[in-house]
Amino acid sequence: MNIKPTARLPLVRSYDQFCSLAKTLDVIGERWTMLVLRELMLRGPSRYTDLRDGLPGIATNLLADRLRDLEQAGLVEREEAPPPIATTLYRLTTRGEELRPAIVELARWGMAFMPEAPEDDSFRGHWLVFPVELYLADQAPDQPPVTVQVQAGDEPMVIETVDGRLRTRRGRVEHPDLLLSGMPKLVLGVVTGMLAFDAAVGRGLHYEGDPATLKRLQPPSVRLKASAGPRL
Amino acid sequence: MNIKPTARLPLVRSYDQFCSLAKTLDVIGERWTMLVLRELMLRGPSRYTDLRDGLPGIATNLLADRLRDLEQAGLVEREEAPPPIATTLYRLTTRGEELRPAIVELARWGMAFMPEAPEDDSFRGHWLVFPVELYLADQAPDQPPVTVQVQAGDEPMVIETVDGRLRTRRGRVEHPDLLLSGMPKLVLGVVTGMLAFDAAVGRGLHYEGDPATLKRLQPPSVRLKASAGPRL
DNA sequence: CAGCATCCGCTTTGATACTG
DNA sequence: CAGTATCAAAGCGGATGCTG
Numbered sequence: 001m002n003i004k005p006t007a008r009l010p011l012v013r014s015y016d017q018f019c020s021l022a023k024t025l026d027v028i029g030e031r032w033t034m035l036v037l038r039e040l041m042l043r044g045p046s047r048y049t050d051l052r053d054g055l056p057g058i059a060t061n062l063l064a065d066r067l068r069d070l071e072q073a074g075l076v077e078r079e080e081a082p083p084p085i086a087t088t089l090y091r092l093t094t095r096g097e098e099l100r101p102a103i104v105e106l107a108r109w110g111m112a113f114m115p116e117a118p119e120d121d122s123f124r125g126h127w128l129v130f131p132v133e134l135y136l137a138d139q140a141p142d143q144p145p146v147t148v149q150v151q152a153g154d155e156p157m158v159i160e161t162v163d164g165r166l167r168t169r170r171g172r173v174e175h176p177d178l179l180l181s182g183m184p185k186l187v188l189g190v191v192t193g194m195l196a197f198d199a200a201v202g203r204g205l206h207y208e209g210d211p212a213t214l215k216r217l218q219p220p221s222v223r224l225k226a227s228a229g230p231r232l
Numbered sequence: 233m234n235i236k237p238t239a240r241l242p243l244v245r246s247y248d249q250f251c252s253l254a255k256t257l258d259v260i261g262e263r264w265t266m267l268v269l270r271e272l273m274l275r276g277p278s279r280y281t282d283l284r285d286g287l288p289g290i291a292t293n294l295l296a297d298r299l300r301d302l303e304q305a306g307l308v309e310r311e312e313a314p315p316p317i318a319t320t321l322y323r324l325t326t327r328g329e330e331l332r333p334a335i336v337e338l339a340r341w342g343m344a345f346m347p348e349a350p351e352d353d354s355f356r357g358h359w360l361v362f363p364v365e366l367y368l369a370d371q372a373p374d375q376p377p378v379t380v381q382v383q384a385g386d387e388p389m390v391i392e393t394v395d396g397r398l399r400t401r402r403g404r405v406e407h408p409d410l411l412l413s414g415m416p417k418l419v420l421g422v423v424t425g426m427l428a429f430d431a432a433v434g435r436g437l438h439y440e441g442d443p444a445t446l447k448r449l450q451p452p453s454v455r456l457k458a459s460a461g462p463r464l
Numbered sequence: 465c466a467g468c469a470t471c472c473g474c475t476t477t478g479a480t481a482c483t484g
Numbered sequence: 485c486a487g488t489a490t491c492a493a494a495g496c497g498g499a500t501g502c503t504g
Contacts, residue, residue, distance in 0.1 A: 013477095013494085013495095015267065015289060016288075016289060016350070016352075016353050016354060017267075017288065017289070017353055017354050017355070017359075018346070018349050018353035018354065018355040018359065018416050018417070018420075019267075019270070019339075019342075019355075019359040019362075020339045020340070020341075020342035020343045020345065020346055020362065020363070021266065021267065021270050021335065021338055021339040021342055021362065022267060022342070023342040023345035023346065023349065024338045024339065024341055024342030024345075025266060025267070025338070025342075026345075027342075027345075029263065029266070030495090031261070031495085031496075032496095034253065034257060034261070035247065035249075035251075035253065035254060035257070038251070038253050047466075047467095048466065048467055048468080049465085049466060049467080052467095056248075056249065057247060057248060057249070057497090058497090059496070059497050059498065059499095060467085060468070060469095060498095061468075061469070061470080061496095061497090061498095062495095062496070062497080063467095063468090064467075064468050064469080087466070087467090088466085088467075095344075098341060099341055101337050102334060102337035102338045102340070102341055103253065105333050105334035105337045106253055106256045106257070106334045106338075107251075107252045107253040107256065108252070108334070109252075109256050109330060109331055109334055110251075110252035110253055110254070110255040110256030110257075110259075111252045112327075113252065113255035113256075113258075113259075114250070114252055114255065117250050117255065118248070120248075121248050121249055121250035122248060122249050122250065123249070123250040123251075127249075127250065127251040130251075130252065130253065131252070184250050185250070188250075245475085245476095245496095262476090263476085263477075264477095279485080279486085280485075280486050280487070281485060281486070281487095284486095289478090290478090291477070291478045291479065291480090292479095292480095292486085292487070292488090293477090293478085293479095293487085293488070293489080293490095294476090294477070294478075295487090296486085296487060296488075297476095319485070319486080320485095320486080
């Protein structure tokens with residue numbers, strides 16, 4: 001008996017409200033969906049396995065479901081990369097990339113929770129990209145470029161000035177002006193300025209090089225928060 | 233994935249990721265939660281029944297759950313209003329109000345879906361407040377104030393200039409400079425400039441008064457979209 | 465191994481009924 | 485008016501199976 005297996009209907013649940021927020025949530029409101037978008041925004045075009053690694057806790061079938069839904073909605077497109085990659089890459093479309101301001105605003109609001117986050121939360125180094133976008137900017141574009149090597153979780157990350165702008169990428173650099181390593185909460189704290197450098201060192205942050213490199217990257221208003229804001 | 237007990241028995245599912253977006257979604261990522269916040273942002277302090285009316289489709293137990301969770305998270309507080317109101321009011325705390333930029337950005341992104349929304353979507357007049365915030369501004373604050381009476385769904389709404397700023401509120405005004413009434417999609421279309429006024433009239437929009445009143449409120453860049461943008 | 469699909473126990477949601 | 489109670493259905497999380 002050969003009954004056609006009913007192809008999973010894309011029966012996405014809708015709020016059925018004539019409201020643009022409701023329409024947005026119809027598309028990206030399900031569990032895990034915005035975190036999938038985060039991964040694609042932070043990592044760029046990614047393989048399935050890398051996405052799964054960047055989403056600790058997700059069930060693999062859910063990741064497949066979300067990618068299919070996002071593709072159907074036009075936010076994600078798959079690219080069959082030719083050899084030597086020879087794998088499927090998932091990338092944001094223009095429409096998906098247009099969600100970045102909204103996602104960044106949500107991430108900004110959530111920064112207030114970071115100081116009180118449990119110590120056993122999972123962490124990936126590239127999650128530092130949003131905080132860097134939110135809290136850092138090159139304050140002296142005329143000076144020679146600087147690089148900060150960060151080792152917080154699994155992946156080493158580099159924060160570097162490029163043409164007066166900041167770039168955060170995975171990898172290592174030969175002779176960074178400053179190297180930071182330690183628990184994610186300490187590294188995030190000193191990078192954002194929410195935690196004073198001395199206090200972080202006292203709590204176990206390791207560093208090499210010139211701590212003043214951070215001041216080059218932190219706007220004055222941010223540095224103020226190190227003393228007044230919540231303690232990481 | 234851990235399940236954390238909050239106060240009594242309600243369990244809040246957490247992503248357990250040291251990422252501020254994940255922390256945000258731990259708090260407001262469940263189904264209906266952001267729409268509850270929308271209602272509180274658009275209507276101000278509200279009674280339970282009014283919230284339920286502004287959230288067509290929500291189950292009453294879910295509304296109660298969400299309000300409890302939001303209160304616990306510190307985004308919403310309840311106020312026992314004394315007579316003559318003699319009821320409990322729900323209102324956003326400062327922390328909850330700080331989510332407005334993020335919610336507005338999500339709503340902005342979703343505007344692109346409005347032209348193709350089903351005709352039988354539910355609608356409430358005060359849902360026009362976000363679009364007005366996003367698309368309109370007083371272009372001639374020196375001129376005498378203007379008022380637009382809008383009748384799109386159940387509740388009549390007024391858009392009025394106040395000290396060079398725009399205010400949208402429920403209610404009626406005596407002699408508006410312009411009165412618009414008709415299907416939500418048509419009214420939204422002409423208000424945002426996504427739909428040319430003549431086209432809207434041709435499709436059933438009713439109006440009284442001076443259509444040029446809208447130009448007073450629409451930035452030039454918005455008016456351009458009326459001819460080039462997608463048709464509502 | 466990458467990239468899913470399937471199965472199963474559990475949780476959340478949705479619709480309705482009911483109560484102070 | 486402002487919720488709680490109940491229960492079926494859908495969604496989720498975890499494990500495992502299949503295919504190139």
